[in-house]
Amino acid sequence: MNRQQEYVLRTLEERDIRFVRLWFTDIQGYLKSVAVVPAELEGAFQEGIGFDGSAIEGFSRIAESDTIAQPDPSTFQIFPFKSDDGALSARMFCDIAMPDGTPSWADPRQVLRRQMKAAADQGFSCYVHPEIEFFLVKELETEGYPPVPTDNGGYFDQAVTDDAPAFRAHAISALEHMGISVEFSHHENAPGQQEIDLRYADALTMADNVMTFRYLIKQVARRNGVAATFMPKPFHEHAGSAMHTHMSLFEGENNAFHDPDDELRLSGTAKSFIAGILEHAPEITAVTNQWVNSYKRITSGDEAPRAAAWGASNRSAMVRLPMYTQNKAASRRVEVRSPDSACNPYLAYSVLLAAGLKGIEEGYELPNPAEEDVSRMTRRERIAAGYKDLPSDLNSALREMERSELVADALGEHVFEFFLRNKWREWYEYQSQITPWELRNNLSF
Incomplete structure (x- = not known):
């Protein structure tokens, strides 16, 4: 022992x-x-x-x-x-x-552990810190109707008439009690929407932390007389819930993403890592955004990426380069904005890491950064700019994933095949539903 x-x-x-x-x-x-x-x-x-x-x-x-x-x-x-x-x-x-x-x-923890070993074989340790968004609603049992948010707050609001600040204080206390360090917490854009950012850790520890986070948030919500949901987009009129994921690779004590001589303080390793994520973005999206509902968020354009582009400080891009602390070597990182907070973190981190490592191995070239609002560009404009569109629904995402050697290798044959089989079943079940929208618009014919 x-x-x-x-x-x-x-x-x-x-x-x-x-x-x-x-x-x-x-x-x-x-x-x-x-x-x-x-x-x-x-x-x-x-x-x-x-x-x-x-x-x-x-x-x-x-x-x-x-x-x-x-x-x-x-x-x-x-x-x-x-x-x-x-x-x-x-x-x-x-x-x-x-x-x-x-x-x-079949163990998702083992899937991520294998990918971290692949990084270690190249001399890298992978560190992650997520910004996890979720909604507080009055109840989850709504019989198919939209839930009712607990407040009408907006971004960074310090409301005095709702329970969100007290909830976040209780949640942070619970997280810290279980060894999960928190960086920030605040109200997000939509009514009832919260964000709590976790301090960085190695990818496996962080995946464990995300699972613990989701459990604790639901428990704290219940004890506060409300409910929490990590559904990617429960309200059509409001922004969805993301899990923006900050990633960096270290070689020993040194941040492999930092280059003090580069204009953006970005190393060649980091540039190839970003290029790998952009190149393989369509095929990994079914894993980072695994639910039918995930694509209601992606296609909404509410600070959710629609195409595989990158940019400095550009929140409409799939990969953003934070510029707050660009001169601080240890803080140089990339932010991947496509994952939602309902993904399997073990598998999501695995495919993101695999795509980035592939870019480093193959020496992928980083395309020019996006300097415009990618979400407001037409499809023709995105194509002209060289941006690959992300899949617009689960059906398209699964078709991209089916053809991907990278995802198959990252997940392993067993997880790859089961994931596809399970998600195709979900898609076909969804596709067979007659929605209220169809009845409202077509019943009179």
């Missing part, structure tokens, strides 16, 4: 923690959990927890269903909330393995 495992067991006893929740995600990014009592945890460290992998979306076939959840003690954290009887509980993320101990190809 290693020191980290010993620390966990000792903490359980000292803090009188009654349950430990072991977490992992399925391929779609849904959080899964099994609770164990402290007396069983030492055995779980040694042998893992067996479960039926065929019951989890995309994990295994019924004839090969025995699967092991192996707790990762480095992710141990105590929940900020007590149960009704005053007891504390904790959580750890798990790595998923087969009965012989080999890593499961």
